[in-house]
Amino acid sequence: MPPKVKFQKEEIVNAAVEITREKGIDALTARELASKLGVSTRPIFTYFDTMEQLKSEVRAYAKELYREYIQHGLKAPISNLGVGRQYLRFAKEEPELYKILYLKKPDGSTGGAMEALKLSQELVRDSVMKKYNMDAVTADLYFRDLWLVSYSFTTLIVTGECPYTDEEISSIFTRFSLSLCKAYKEIPGFTDGSFDKDAIFKELVKK
Amino acid sequence: MPPKVKFQKEEIVNAAVEITREKGIDALTARELASKLGVSTRPIFTYFDTMEQLKSEVRAYAKELYREYIQHGLKAPISNLGVGRQYLRFAKEEPELYKILYLKKPDGSTGGAMEALKLSQELVRDSVMKKYNMDAVTADLYFRDLWLVSYSFTTLIVTGECPYTDEEISSIFTRFSLSLCKAYKEIPGFTDGSFDKDAIFKELVKK
DNA sequence: AACGTTATGCAACACTTGTTATGTAACTAA
């Protein structure tokens, strides 16, 4: 019989995630990981054929954690805003994990930002339809518009460029939310883009 | 007298930019660059002490090119929309240069997305104030809001995730533009966030 | 035409990366 294993697969992935959190996935090397675990690099390759395989597991972990954040946001009284707040929390608390999911996806990988949007739309659709009395198409468009705004904030956050406080972001977000909602409900043809842009523009200019 | 130089500094930077365009700045190595120029790696280090120094020049080039794009957008009849369109063009035509400016800024570097926003605000402010009869503060806020939307599109574009056509983006952008402009002009207190959110929300819910 | 200067090519150095060959020793079944 062989000697007892010193490390389970899970411990290795956890340590790999920890390194990624601290220094980004590019700093996740075999030697760095081995050093963190206090072993040689050999055991890593008994569980994973290549480092790339291990990195895939780190991405899977990030994806799952992200999903948990979103689920948590659904519990909020206004679920679409709750989900938006969780986007921001994830970006702020796990910037490096955010990056590997949405900023530096490896070539040919599935998933990414648009897939995450679709998931959120499905989760929030019913709630938005009821709350604002919208049909499914409008609810999806409305949520997508808000998502676009939150996406720019999360990008700013993880690149270390966001100058706004939580309160400011929240305030900006609310204003987007209300102005879009008003437009979707009050401007005929706003949903499919067939509304009379010129008429509205002229009205805005003269005021 | 020494022999004639085979390469001027500028040619080296140009080749470096070309490699960055094609494969990203991480693929810009001394040997790759030398191979493209058809020389050994030695001459590179007569002009640049380190590769990092050369990369700085590539970033400077990208920044200047970006500035030219923006300047071009100012000529449009509605200059704020023209600038927005140029953001998107730059992201689509120079995704790798966009990345080094706004997605992977090296630690401790100046500039970045928020600085670019400030620059654009200054360039567009007067035009927006006149066109929509806004004060400077409102004009800046309005432009920033639109910038946030364009920023999410450019990020999607350079990460290869944007599923929208130019027309779709243009349409979405126009809708944001109009709905925000209406809100800034029609909702008292919208600029400083002191407007009565609850009243508006109730109104939207019952409709 | 000879000279001194120096840009360049060649090849090496030092370092980091992923990955692996080898020997050892830990463990359990006998």
Place this chain on the structure above:
DNA sequence: TTAGTTACATAACAAGTGTTGCATAACGTT
């Protein structure tokens, strides 16, 4: 207690990186 299996440490390999020492040859000046 013995033996076989195999996880592990050690150390190496190969490939790739930035950077540099050295010899050479090209060039304008003299």
